[in-house]
Amino acid sequence: MSQAKTVQITFDCEDPRAVAKFWQVALGYQDPPVPEGFGSWDEFNAALPSEQQGSAWAAEDPDGVGPRMYFQRVPEEKTTKNRVHLDIRTGTGLTGDERLAALDAEARRLEALGARRLQLLKADGINESCQVMQDIEGNEFCLD
Template identity: 70%
Template sequence: DRTLPPEHQGSAFACVDPSGVGPRLFFQRVPEGKTVKNRLHLDIRVGTGLVGEERVAALESECARLIQLGAARVRLLRADGVNESCLVMQDVEGNEFCLD
């Protein structure tokens, strides 16, 4: 946090498993308010290091697996030159999360 400019300090935090085995949890403040269920929005890393259609294929594969478990597909957000593609989904209670 101290490495960020003052106006961005306190806007993002990460928890990392010291052994490097478990997932990293990244917490980020966003300007928009949420009016539905979510109190926490998870981005699940699926396509790390992949780009283009290879990344989309990895996202789609994981999406299909999660649908079998009760999740619902919301929309695919294609790469826009700034961000890589991600896939927005909902869990069984309607909370959004992203495959990223």
Template identity: 65%
Template sequence: MATIKQFQVTFDCAEPERVARFWCEVLGYVAPPPEGFATWDAFHGSLPSEEQGSWSACVDPSGAGPRLYFQRVPEGKTVKNRVHLDVRAGIGLVGEERLATLEAECARLVALGATRVRLLPADEDNESCIVMQDVEGNEFCLD
């Protein structure tokens, strides 16, 4: 049996390039154009008009994180995500120090177009995290 060594996370969205740019800024990823093209514009220009802008992708420049793929779909988001990303900004931090770090990162992400949904305060089992939405309303946790 083969062992899976890589995976990508796929987002259904209305504006793939816009959502990809957002996640590049959040995670420090890059969005190189598809192989054989110097720019995304050159790639899109090679496609029929109905396919232009239909997808985008970004990658971790270190190669450690998964590829993110964004595909245009006709329907909008209607319910809560069944899968979401946890953006790990507060690893190893607890209490007020963790909360201050999460709040600072939340402010940065809101400036990029994210929406703060709610703070989930620490309890006996978990540290605090902030539930957020990206530029198209996909939920993620600032953890």
């Protein structure tokens, strides 16, 4: 029996390129290499049939450590809370005011990219503080 070796995270979205660019900046990711025979992703996209243009985008960790992210256009809008979400590990090892300051600094950086803060979950004696956010299309994620 074989086991999965790698994971790709797929986002359903309205504007794959815009959502991919948000996550690239948020995580320090980049576009994958341009397919052979094309000078740029824009050139590749222009070569697709019109109904497929702009329908997908990807982001990769330049160090090859994090999972590849794939963004695909879907016709329906997001309507409910995510069942799975990403955590951006911002305050690892930090507690109290130091952790809150780190979460706030990262939240401000991501708000400048179009993210929105939802709820700050303060430390409760079991879990440390966590900032719930939304990306530019409303997908929830946490700064923890």
